[in-house]
Amino acid sequence: MIKAEESDLIRVKENNIPVVLCPRSNAFYGLKSDIKMMKHIGVNILFGTDNAMLNSCDIVDEINYIKNNFKEFTISELISMVTYVPRKALNLNCSILCPSSPASFVVLDEKDLKTLYISYR
Secondary structure (H helix, E strand, C coil), X not given: CCCCCHHHHHHHHHCCCCEEECHHHHHHCCCCCCHHXXXXXXXXXXXXXXXXXXXXXXXXXXXXXXHHHCCCCCHHHHHHHCCHHHHHHCCCCCCCCCXXXXXXXXXXXXXXXXXXXXCCC
C-alpha cells in the first residue's frame, strides 16, 4: 500500500480489507505510506514489525516509531491497532479479556511506553 492512491484506499475501505503497515522497515528503504489519508478514509489500519535483519521485532519499538513520526494517532489508538484491531480483522471472536484467553497483561507507561508491569500465567 506504499503507492496506493486515494481511489485504491477507498476501494480497500469499501471492501473491508485491513492493511498492515510496517513503517520502520519501510523507512529503511526510504518509503512511507500515506497513513494520514488512510486514516481520513477510514481504512482498517494495523501495525506490525517486519524484516528482523533491519529492526527488532518488538511491537513497542514500532509503536514508538509511529508515535514519533506520525502525529495522526493517539497512544490509545496505536495500542488498539496492535491488539484489538488485529483480533477483529482475523475474526478471533474471543475477547482479549475472556476467561479462556491465555493472555498475560503488560502495563506500559503512556508517555514513553516503557514496561511497568508484566503478569505471567
